[in-house]
Each structure stands twice: as C-alpha cells, then as structure tokens.
Amino acid sequence: MASTKPILISGGGIASLLLAQALRLADIPFKIFERDASFVFRAQGYRLRLSNEGLDAIESVLDAPTWEKFWNKCGKTGGVGFSAFNAVTGEQTEHIVPEGLASRGGKVVGIARGDMRAVFAGGCEDNIEWSRNVTGYELTGDGVRAIFSDGTKSVEGSMLIGGEGIYSKVARQLSGGKLKVYDTGSRGIHGQAPSTAFKGLGEGVFRLMDNTRPEGAIMIITNIRPGDMDDPNIQFGWTMGGRPGAIRAPNDDYSIVGKEAAKIAKDLTQNWHPRFKPLFDEMDEENAAFWKITCSTPSGVPEWPNEPRVTVIGDAVHSMTPAGGIGANTAVRDSALLGRLLREAGGFAPGVTAAYEKEMRIYGSAAVRESYSTAVGQFGGKIDEATTPTV
Structure with a gap:
C-alpha cells in the first residue's frame, strides 16, 4: 500500500530532478532539499x-x-x-x-546542464525547499527524516534518496564510509x-x-x-x-x-x-x-548493508571523470530505474532499494571503470585507493 509520507530527495541536480519527474507522474508525494538558494546560484x-x-x-x-x-x-x-x-x-x-x-x-x-536541470524541474518547483543542506538522516519507527546543517530536521518521509553529488553526507552515512x-x-x-x-x-x-x-x-x-x-x-x-x-x-x-x-x-x-x-x-x-x-572507487561500486528506506543516486554513488561523457548518462539511468521500481510499488515498499542497488551496481561499476581508464590516458592522475586523498 502506498504511503502518504513523501519521498525525500537530497539535492536538486539532474538525477534528483529526473527522479522527481518519475514520482510526480506516478502521483507519489515527494520533497526535494537543495543546498543552493536557486538554480542560478552558481555556475551550471x-x-x-x-x-x-x-x-x-x-x-x-x-x-x-x-x-x-x-x-x-x-x-x-x-x-x-x-x-x-x-x-x-x-x-x-x-x-x-x-x-x-x-x-x-x-x-x-x-x-x-543548466537547460537540462530547468526542464527536469518543470512541475516540481513547489516541492523544492531551497537553502537546505542535508548533512545526515535519522530513521524513525516507520520512516526517515533528513537532518540539515542548522540542526533542524525535515518532515518524516517514507524514504530518503541521496542525490547531492560527490560530497554527499547521505552516501557516507548509508555506506559507513565505503562510498569514497x-x-x-x-x-x-x-x-x-x-x-x-x-x-x-x-x-x-x-x-x-x-x-x-x-x-x-x-x-x-x-x-x-x-x-x-x-x-x-x-x-x-x-x-x-x-x-x-x-x-x-x-x-x-x-x-x-x-x-x-x-x-x-x-x-x-x-x-x-x-x-x-x-x-x-x-x-x-x-x-x-x-x-x-x-x-x-575504480574497482566498482562497493556493497553495504541495505537500508530499505535510504539509497543514493548519481554522483553520490558513482562519481566519474568527464572522460567519455559517461557520468550524466549513468545518473539518469539511476533515476529511471529507481523511479520505475517506485512507480510499480506505488511508493515505498520493502525490497525496492535492494532491487535498485543490485542492478545499479552492475552498470554503475562498469561505467566508473571505463571513465577512470579513459581519464588516466587523457589527464593522468592515477588513483591508489590506499594513498590517494578523498574529497
């Protein structure tokens, strides 16, 4: 049975907004928390x-x-x-x-990127809360709340989707630091x-x-x-x-x-x-x-204990170099896959995040490896997972 609690989305990038479109068209309630004050706050x-x-x-x-x-x-x-x-x-x-x-x-x-973001935001504007920097989350009895940088918390949601890019605090908390x-x-x-x-x-x-x-x-x-x-x-x-x-x-x-x-x-x-x-x-x-x-991580998207109410999409889970132009194409695949699973389930349901992560790890890992190997030839900068600094 579909929950009346909204699905919470951290970050207002292209992956998050495309997922929001999937939810909007399926009449699944959602809220987006974006750290910037507007879409034109910084270069796109x-x-x-x-x-x-x-x-x-x-x-x-x-x-x-x-x-x-x-x-x-x-x-x-x-x-x-x-x-x-x-x-x-x-x-x-x-x-x-x-x-x-x-x-x-x-x-x-x-x-x-700015044009893409603007189109994907169409019809979702009223569901966006600006200047909301998500720094973590807490699970409730039957839901989840996002925690913001000022110490306040969001409304209770049925799920939280971390889509706030390479500095994602949701990804770090969810994976126990395995996502780097x-x-x-x-x-x-x-x-x-x-x-x-x-x-x-x-x-x-x-x-x-x-x-x-x-x-x-x-x-x-x-x-x-x-x-x-x-x-x-x-x-x-x-x-x-x-x-x-x-x-x-x-x-x-x-x-x-x-x-x-x-x-x-x-x-x-x-x-x-x-x-x-x-x-x-x-x-x-x-x-x-x-x-x-x-x-x-060039060796692929790591595994972490699945949390049914929290998962991550886009650069938050598989950041890539610009080589080959693979990153954005992989991010929208995340949105389409997770959006379809949520539509089919009518919203949050046990097993949705596990099914999404299982499939995403396959194509996401392959994309990261391809992007990294191409970038080494173009830009240098090899990664040693033991010594290379993380962001």
Whole structure:
C-alpha cells in the first residue's frame, strides 16, 4: 500500500530532478532539499553529451510534452565526427567518426546542464525547499527524516534518496564510509562564449591539445552544433582539463568562479592559434568556473548493508571523470530505474532499494571503470585507493 509520507530527495541536480519527474507522474508525494538558494546560484557546468542509454532513460521517465521540450533544447551535431588539433600550431592531428559519439539518428546529442536541470524541474518547483543542506538522516519507527546543517530536521518521509553529488553526507552515512570519491589531482575550467566565437572550428566534436607547457599538457573539449553559429545571443560551452599541476588556482582555491577563473583560462591559452582564440577572448567571464577531476572507487561500486528506506543516486554513488561523457548518462539511468521500481510499488515498499542497488551496481561499476581508464590516458592522475586523498 502506498504511503502518504513523501519521498525525500537530497539535492536538486539532474538525477534528483529526473527522479522527481518519475514520482510526480506516478502521483507519489515527494520533497526535494537543495543546498543552493536557486538554480542560478552558481555556475551550471559544461555541456553534456547524451548516449542512447541516457536518452532512452530520460524518455522513459518524461511525459510527452516534457520530453518534446527537452528534445528541442538538445543540440544535434551532424555526423562530421571528432577532430583533434594542435592548439598552438592549429594543425589537425586526428579525424575519426566513431560510432560511440553518436546517438539518435547518427547525431551527437548534447544539452547544457543548466537547460537540462530547468526542464527536469518543470512541475516540481513547489516541492523544492531551497537553502537546505542535508548533512545526515535519522530513521524513525516507520520512516526517515533528513537532518540539515542548522540542526533542524525535515518532515518524516517514507524514504530518503541521496542525490547531492560527490560530497554527499547521505552516501557516507548509508555506506559507513565505503562510498569514497578520490581527488585525481587533475583540474579543469568550464567556460562558454557566444556561438559566433566557434565559427572558426565549424560543426563537430573537437579536442584542442597543448603539449608545450612545462607544467603539463592541457586540452579543451567542445561540441559545436550547426544552425546557431550566426546568433551571438546563443552560447556554446567548452571544458578545459589538465594533468596534475597544469591548471592551478590561486591558493589552490578551486571554488573560484567568474572573472578570476576566466583570466586564468585566457592566460593558459594566450599562445594558442588565432583560429581558437575567440573561444577565450569572447568568453562569458561570469560563467567561468574551476572544477576538480574526481572519481569514485575504480574497482566498482562497493556493497553495504541495505537500508530499505535510504539509497543514493548519481554522483553520490558513482562519481566519474568527464572522460567519455559517461557520468550524466549513468545518473539518469539511476533515476529511471529507481523511479520505475517506485512507480510499480506505488511508493515505498520493502525490497525496492535492494532491487535498485543490485542492478545499479552492475552498470554503475562498469561505467566508473571505463571513465577512470579513459581519464588516466587523457589527464593522468592515477588513483591508489590506499594513498590517494578523498574529497
């Protein structure tokens, strides 16, 4: 029998919001607790590439109007493939058309994280409590309460889903510390610029590599879709990544955003070929932000004693590097799987979290291993589970 107590969701990222959509459409009550004051409180990150698995998971959750809105927000890059360039000389070093990049219709499908978050929040806004930082939980006789950083507690829920990312306190408590996120030492910067700044590259998926820096190699990845390159009001994004020591923030403060982060990106690329300079010269400085390249345990998602009323989704359970664009696609698979199990059960039911975790561990572990092994080649920063620091 369905419980009238809401399902509590910690964090308002894409995995949490997609799960909320599944609950909303199944008429299962829920509440979302988001630590930020709004969706525009901080930079939303880079553009996400969506695989067939990710798109299938999203479509399985959304109703037809919301799916259409989401699909229309996605950019579809044609089958021109992947090109790599020497960022300093401008010389093309590689061109391939790998099947793995494309998804529906032979297109590379991508969407900005902020756009994705906004679509998934549709119809759920009244269920979001802002500035609510979840630091743990307590089980009651027949429910659970979230505990906030100010010491207050939430209403009693039938379940708690931890979806608050790599710093998840819910994940730490639930797993007894078994869920860990390692700091690889590699760093990056997110940036974006008017689409007109990308015209020198054209349509496709591009990697710009600079191996000349003594501190270590850095590179840019960007996905440029057609149709919008003449409209300066539309922005495209890029993601910079570097090996350990190659990208440094003042005082190692990687919470820096805005003009200070933008200036560092411009300084790092000041000797790049003129063809690529507009990406930085014309960048939207306010939206620049640092990020750490982190990864969950490369050997796979660990096991912990199942708690029927608490589980975790997305980066809280399987954080990944940006290599291969696997993380977001795996996170939405979590939302679709857990949402389906809850819909079928009519809400909380014994066995739901165990069934979810059993299946999630299989595809989640495989995704983490693939992401990590790819990132070692691109960014360095190998993880030794005995000595590498955690976040």
